[in-house]
Amino acid sequence: MGRVVHKEFDPVSHQQGFTTEDILWALGIWSVILTLSPVIILYMLMVA
DSSP, rough: OOOOOOOOOOOHOOOSSOOOHHHHHHHHHHHHHHHHHHHHHHHHHHHH
């Protein structure tokens, strides 16, 4: 009786936008994809 329930983690209130870590992670993934795609295409053209 009379206890206060404290929520440590509320997923709705913390999802307000992208963090710097999210943006850097996405940029890293896209840079790898864009760097490797010409290499993969060239390899496919040479093998085919």
